[in-house]
Amino acid sequence: MPETTSGAAPGATTLPPDAALLPDGGGTRPAPDFSGWTCPAPLRDHPRVVMGHGGGGAMSAELVEHVFAPAFGGRVLSELGDAAVVLLGGARLAFSTDSFVVRPLFFPGGSIGDLAVNGTVNDLAMRGARAAYLSCGFVLEEGVETATVARVAEALGAAARAAGVEVATGDTKVVEAGHGDGVYVNTAGIGLVPEGVDLRPQRVVPGDVVIVSGAIGVHGVAIMSVRDGLEFGVEIVSDCAALGGLVEAMLAVTPDLHVLRDPTRGGLAAALNEIAAASGTGVVLQERSIPVPPAVANACAVLGLDPMQVANEGKLVAFVPREHADAVLAAMREHPLGRDAAVIGEAVEAHPGMVVARTGLGGTRVVDLPVGEQLPRIC
């Protein structure tokens, strides 16, 4: 490649290191020499990719840490939760991407089209940004019905209009039958981060109140309920929704929220563990305060799952300074997507990086990062 500009693009300004999850080491690394290439920190137990690498838990983190971060530089670790926040032309932008490979394409309460919009819109919202523009890349499998593609596109377009975001650019590729699964969708999104808003786990301090916006585990159980003949007596409908409006209502109370996270793959357990690890604080939950619908609890009991590890798609968890917690909770409960918001715990100085739950029986258990995944291809 003759072109070897090593500086940043004009107008692009990397944020100071403390604004990123990790300092960006990408700019100074020499080009790799492939001739004698070996993985610098091999995933010894996994010479091949397994389904668990896509689960959003410890194995996904391992893939990022050992494979992607060394190749790209540190900032890509934002994959572990947030959108990136970047400066461009004087504007502070949130920028995020997600690929969607959910099976089936249509499920109670939504579709891959809804997920493709809401997943990325929510990633931006977790940095305080209202999504403005989406890109949309389709990978279609040869033989999929055109009407199915059109249904997905209609659902995606409708979800975009509902979330107030414009699909600005797109791309379509087709792969041979047997190399896809009907429709895969990638979206990337950009949005403005409002003045004074700085949401990231490093801002969490002991005493912060942990609030969840509503019942957990619903999206994951909804997908399980329609796959492979699993039925739980009642239909459970995915909570898939765009959270931009709820976040705006919370920021209207105070721009000084500390961190927001949408507990998708890996569930509430993964989201809280990532925040605890990145902030260096501990987290204590009151297990009885966590809203778990009876249908989700029953399904998880049957399947031997922990509802805290089940994926959500229309929920968020917030770490809020104690003095603002009551007002933020009240504002959330006035929003249709936060009606069942609840305080579930707090950040503490003890056991930094660890999440524990006080059980109903007076005991304490460690809430761990899930290792692989409970259910592949949930989003």
Added chain:
Amino acid sequence: MPETTSGAAPGATTLPPDAALLPDGGGTRPAPDFSGWTCPAPLRDHPRVVMGHGGGGAMSAELVEHVFAPAFGGRVLSELGDAAVVLLGGARLAFSTDSFVVRPLFFPGGSIGDLAVNGTVNDLAMRGARAAYLSCGFVLEEGVETATVARVAEALGAAARAAGVEVATGDTKVVEAGHGDGVYVNTAGIGLVPEGVDLRPQRVVPGDVVIVSGAIGVHGVAIMSVRDGLEFGVEIVSDCAALGGLVEAMLAVTPDLHVLRDPTRGGLAAALNEIAAASGTGVVLQERSIPVPPAVANACAVLGLDPMQVANEGKLVAFVPREHADAVLAAMREHPLGRDAAVIGEAVEAHPGMVVARTGLGGTRVVDLPVGEQLPRIC
């Protein structure tokens, strides 16, 4: 979905209609009613997706026109060539996405990692923007070697550093064996469009000079040469490269270039037909002026292909006002990626929307948009 904000996000400003390829009709369309859903303009000949829908030719355009545009609104037609240009927080941004499904993952002169960077960087460059940040979404097939994923990631990271763009955010999904092909990659990119630069086919006027930056057909033939035992005696190396620097050199001569296009899928023929159709001018080429390397010409002769329909990945075609053409050509030839730049034709008033080539024998032939694709999964 309870959240139904129909307005644009704060800070987001849709460009005036003449700045987009087509006016955006998305904001005012009512939400579709799925209950009685039928495709409003069915693809009667193709109830199922076939490989040709991914080829970047007439069938791809049909999919966009009949399926994606009605669902998303008009702007997504930018898929047919350019990045979108959007206003956000006062900044004029180019925004683009591409998915990459090339087979094999590594080929002479590059890899899917190089394509994933250069493809998106070049889409932004075609609107005059220097890429600042990329997102990167992987869809991995269960069973792919972790070392292969790492090699792709290293190549992607190296290409990003070479192009001066930062991988800011990412995502990884895993699908079961038999539902992917090792590694698929999506990238989206954002970059600033410089003051005074406005590159789009609608600005083309009769008299504009058509310049190509170098030899055509090289990337496509390089992929063919390593797939399925096709060999042409000499190794042909892909020209895959990031064009941001070349475009900067051209814009330094004058910001008043009319349109740039990278002739990827569908080749030079598709790029010129799209420009002719969107600008409402005709294009006349001097066939003998088009630089086709002998190895490409030979391979195309053997395979019965038209070099003008073969994909490129490190080339661009420019429509330049006649008064600046000599200076722009000279600047291109001084850049390593434009050394073989050549004037190949001009825009004319005659036969609007049509591209014709004057042959070496004094005849004239129509250069048509390819219908499907010559070679699936070339990028």
